[in-house]
Amino acid sequence: MLCAHSRIYIAFETSFYMWQDVYPRRAPRRAFLEHYFHTPSFRWLGVDPERVRAELPDPLPRERLGAALAIILREAATQRGRARFGDKTPYHSAHLGEIFADFPDARVVHITRDPRAAALSQSRMPWCPPTLYAGAMTCALNERWVAKYRDRMLRIRFEDLIAEPRATMALVLDYIGEPWDDAVLDHPRHLPANIMPPYPWIESAAHARRSDAPAWKSLSPFEIRLIESVARRVMHEHGYAPATVDREPSKLSVHWAGARQLVTTLRGLARVRRMFRVQRDFRSFYDGRFDAAFRSINPTAWERWPGYAMPAPPAPQALLPPRSVEA
Numbered sequence: 001m002l003c004a005h006s007r008i009y010i011a012f013e014t015s016f017y018m019w020q021d022v023y024p025r026r027a028p029r030r031a032f033l034e035h036y037f038h039t040p041s042f043r044w045l046g047v048d049p050e051r052v053r054a055e056l057p058d059p060l061p062r063e064r065l066g067a068a069l070a071i072i073l074r075e076a077a078t079q080r081g082r083a084r085f086g087d088k089t090p091y092h093s094a095h096l097g098e099i100f101a102d103f104p105d106a107r108v109v110h111i112t113r114d115p116r117a118a119a120l121s122q123s124r125m126p127w128c129p130p131t132l133y134a135g136a137m138t139c140a141l142n143e144r145w146v147a148k149y150r151d152r153m154l155r156i157r158f159e160d161l162i163a164e165p166r167a168t169m170a171l172v173l174d175y176i177g178e179p180w181d182d183a184v185l186d187h188p189r190h191l192p193a194n195i196m197p198p199y200p201w202i203e204s205a206a207h208a209r210r211s212d213a214p215a216w217k218s219l220s221p222f223e224i225r226l227i228e229s230v231a232r233r234v235m236h237e238h239g240y241a242p243a244t245v246d247r248e249p250s251k252l253s254v255h256w257a258g259a260r261q262l263v264t265t266l267r268g269l270a271r272v273r274r275m276f277r278v279q280r281d282f283r284s285f286y287d288g289r290f291d292a293a294f295r296s297i298n299p300t301a302w303e304r305w306p307g308y309a310m311p312a313p314p315a316p317q318a319l320l321p322p323r324s325v326e327a
Contacts, residue, residue, distance in 0.1 A: 001169060002086065003195060004187035007178060009073075009082035012196045015041040016069045016087070017095035022276040030060040033068055038282035040290075043313035044197045047075045066102020080192040084178070093145045100152065107176040108153035110146055111161070112238045115139040115231035116216035116224060125201055126294065126301045129268020131261040132223055136230035143234045157238055162209060197313065200305050221245035222257040229254060271297045286315075 003010040019039055023032045033056075036042050037049040052071045056064065073085035086107075092099065099106055119135030122128040128135060146153070154175045161168045169184045183190035188208055196202055204210070216224070224243050228235055235242070249257075275293035284290040291310045295302060302308065 001165075001184045001187045002172070003192065004183040004190035005173075005178065005181045006183060006190075007083045007181075008086065009077035009080050009084070009192065009195075010086045010088050011045060011073055011076055012202075013041060013089045014045070014069065014072070014087045015039070015089050015091070016072075017098055018089065018091050020065075022279065024280070028059060029062055029065050030056075030058055033060060033065070035282050037316070038285050039279075040197070040285060040313045042072070043315060045072065045076045046079065046194065046314065047072050047316070049316055051075055066098075069102070080195075082192075084176075090142070093142050096146065096149045096152075100149070108149070109172055109175070110153045110155045111158055112143075112155065112234065113158040114216070114240050115234050116219070116227050116240075116243070117214065119227045119231070120216045120219065124298075124301055124304065126298050127272075128298060129265045129272075130298045130300045131265045131268070132219070132227055133230060133258050133261040134265045134268060136227040137265075139231040139234050143231075143237060155238075165209060198311050200308060201301075217243070221247055222249045222253055225249055225254045226257050226261075230258070268297055 002008050016036065019036050019041065020032060023035060033052075037052075042049075052068060052075070055071050056068055060068070069087075073087065077083070077085035093110070096108065099108070115136055118139050119132045122135030122138055123130050123132050128138065154172065156168055156171065165185055170180060173180055173184070188206060191206060196206060216227075219227075224245060228242055234240070271293070275290070275297065278284045278289050278293045281289075284293075294310070
């Protein structure tokens with residue numbers, strides 16, 4: 001919705017700080033940046049790496065790494081005729097300290113969603129282990145990450161954005177210091193072209209707003225109470241009341257429901273870790289190894305899109321073709 005504003009470009013998940021997490025920490029920062037240019041996250045932005053290289057010193061000190069992200073986002077915004085830029089990467093909530101160090105004047109908007117809806121949605125996504133426990137734990141971790149920065153961000157609820165979009169977006173635009181633009185209430189007609197990867201699990205974001213039907217109410221009382229227990233801090237902090245259930249499960253049975261999901265959760269997290277190891281070799285983005293590792297995290301999610309193949313993001317002209325993989 002912000003990206004529909006005539007002055008604003010919001011990148012879809014640059015994952016810049018996430019990629020730093022899984023890159024060898026002792027490696028030169030310039031080496032990380034060259035690696036980042038090969039990631040799907042960067043390649044979908046359509047920015048020429050040479051324009052980024054030209055504005056940065058070599059060697060690249062750690063304190064200038066944020067400047068690289070600023071250059072990348074500014075280039076992407078300029079290509080689309082926008083004056084201001086931003087990024088939407090949910091897991092960057094774990095990197096707010098770095099973000100505020102790199103961008104002291106950043107305006108951060110933190111959106112929360114009912115943990116029951118969020119956990120159910122995440123369990124169906126390719127990047128998350130296929131359990132409600134994992135989805136609820138993600139909500140809980142997110143709340144922990146942002147807690148110390150509450151006074152430096154605007155916090156809104158997804159449900160309020162859907163129910164009262166004009167009032168909520170007016171609050172957001174006032175917070176970031178931009179004038180009202182009716183386009184934010186009709187973003188499908190005003191989004192720049194090619195701003196998101198053609199992934200089926202995100203394509204609905206480019207469509208008209210929808211009501212957030214409580215699909216989570218089809219969950220069993222055990223599952224509902226499990227999510228509420230794991231994400232209880234989110235429930236309390238953001239005013240989500242416990243659900244009314246037909247039959248109240250015992251606390252022991254709720255803990256048992258979580259224990260049954262723990263093995264699957266750990267197996268999925270191990271696959272996430274394997275994917276991180278694979279991607280340390282930039283050639284994995286081209287030869288299928290990264291895609292294979294990604295698809296292994298939540299195999300059941302891919303059943304929702306039978307026959308779907310991951311699209312290859314365009315390779316910028318300034319990147320050399322990948323070398324062949326040694327035996």
